Amino acid sequence: MTNPVPPPVGATASPIADLSYRTYNGPLRTRAVRWWVVALYTIRKARRSQGFWVLSAVCVLSYIFHALQFYLEENVSTLMKAPSHVNYVLPFFSAMNGNLNAYCLMGICMLLGAGSIAGDQRVNALMVYLSKPITRTDYLLGKWVGLMLTIFAVAVIPSLILYMIMVAAYSSSGFFASTHWLLLQICLAALVPSVVLSALMTGISAWSRSSFTAGALFASLYIVTGIIANILALAMFAHQAHVILMVRHASIPGIIDAIAQRAFNVTLRHRVFGYSSEMPVGAPPLSFSLSVATVLVVISIAAARAKIHAVEVVRG
C-alpha cells in the first residue's frame, strides 16, 4: 500500500548526506554590483556560443590578412624610399576599426544580443530576474555592458596584438615618437562601435517578440541605413565631393567609420562614382559624430528600459 503523502524528497533521498532544507546565512554581496552578475552571465553565455568563436575568428583572420598586406606594402615602400611606415599605421587601424571589421562586429552583436532581452521575455525570465533584489536598471545595464564588453574584446584584442607587434618591430625606428596616442586611439575606435552597436541591439531586442525579429531588424537598420546613405550621397550630390562625403556618414556604419577616422586623425581615400581617381573621404567633426552616437545610445537604452517590467500590466 502506498503512502498518500510521501515524505519530503530531500529528507529521505540519502542515508548519508543531510539533504533536508537549511536556510542560507552566508555572506551577501553589496547590491551595487548586482548588475555585474548579469553582465558576467552574458559574457559567459557568449563564450559558450560556437557562432561567436567563428565570427571572432573571421575578425582576427581579417586583421591578419590586412596586417600582412600592410607589412608587404610597408616593405615595398621602404625599398622605394617612400614615406615611413607611420603613414600606413593610422589609416590601417582607422580602416580596420571603422569599416572593415564593422560587419563582423555587427554579426557578433546580432548573434549574441538579439535574444538577450527578447529571449528572456519569451520565457518570462524577467519575472525571475526582477523577483530577486535587482532593479530594472541593474538588469538592463548588465545585459548592455555584457554585450558591449564582448564586442569590445573582439574589436580591441587583434588591434592590441598588432600594436604590440609593431612596438616590437619598429620601436627602434621612432615608432613611439610619431604615435604617442595610438594605444588610446585604438581603444577609442574599438569602444565606439561596441557601445553603439550593443545599445542599439539591446533596445531593439527589448521591443521585439523574438530573437529572430530583433536580429532581422538590427541587421536591416544597420545595412539599409548604410546603403541609403551611400545611394543618397552618390545620386543627389554627384558633383559636390564634400557633400557626398558628409552624407555618406549619415548612417550607423557611417557614424562608426567617421569616429574611427577622426580618432586616428586620418582621411581615408575611396573610389567615388563619377571621379576617375580615389577621393579623400573625409568625416564630420568628432564632436558631431560622438553627439549623434550618444543620442543613438541614449534613445536605445531609454527605449529598452521602458519595455522592461517584471509583470505585464494591462491598463483597464
Add this chain to the structure above:
Amino acid sequence: MSTINVNNLTVKYGSRIAVDNVTFEIPDGCVGLLGPNGAGKTTLIKCLLGFVPPASGTGKVLGLDIATSGLAIRQKVGLMPELDCHIPGINAVTYVAYTGELAGMPASLAIGRAHEVLEYCGLGEARYRQVETYSTGMLQRIKLAQALVHGPGLLLLDEPTNGLDPRGREEMLALIKDISHGKGVSVIVSSHLMPDIERVCDYAIVMRGGKVATSGDIDSLRSVGGYHVEVELREPCPAFARAMEARGARILQDVGSILHIDMQNVQGRQSTVLFQAAAESDTQLRGFRPVQRSMEDVFLAAIDQENAA
C-alpha cells in the same frame, strides 16, 4: 509575530480595481491565499513585492514598507511565480546558482547551495539537464528551487500545484509542508484549489473580487461551532438515530455508520446523551467530534455571506 501587515490597500490597473481596500494580518507559518481566478491573489503578491504600486493604503512585509523597500523585501522573500519561467540556454544547476548570485550570494557559495536545494526539491538527478527539456512537474520544482536558493524568510508560492499530476501534486504539497514547518520559513500559498490549502496551511485568507471574504485559522474556519457533532458507530443503526431524535437531536446527515447530528435542543452533556442513546439502541459508539467543514464549504459560505451583504 506577523509576516505581512496590510492596511486599506487598494491596487488599480488603470480604472479597474484589482485589490479593493483590504486590511489583514498574516501570521508566521503556512498561510493560504484562497480565491477563484481573478480574485486579486496574484495582484496582491505583485504588490507585496513592489512590482505594482499600491493606489492607496499601506503594507509591510517582514517589517519592511512595500512602497519604499521593494528591493529589501525581495532580498528576504522568494517568489515562485505562477507562469512558467526560466532563463533559457542553461542547465538547472547553473540556473539556480545564477539566481542565487542575483540575490547577492558569492558565486562559489551559490553553486554549492544550488546543488543542495535541487537535491531537496527532488531534482538531484536532473540537475545537469537543460531547463527547457524539463516536464511541467520539474519546472514547478525548479521554480521552487530558485525561490529557495538565497534562504528567504518568506516564500510566496503562486499556484504551486498547477499542471501537476496527482503524484507530483502530493510531492509538491509535502515539500511545502516540510519547508513551512520548523525550518524558519513562512510560506504563503496562493491557490484556487481548496484541498491543497487545507492540506498544508494553518491559516487562510479567502479573497473574492479583490476583497477579503474571510480569514482565520484553518481549524476555526472549518469548525461549524455550536452543537453539530459527527458520530461514528460500529455499524449502521437506525435505532440509534431514533433514540437521539427522541432526546431532541436532529439528524442532519446519515451516511452508513457516520451521522451528523445537531444537538442544540438536547438536554444534558452531549457525551452522556450519546452514550445513553448507544446503550439504548444496543450499538457501539466508535467516536464523536465537532463537525468540520471542508475549505470548499468555508469558501462557499464566505461568498454567500458576502453576496447577502
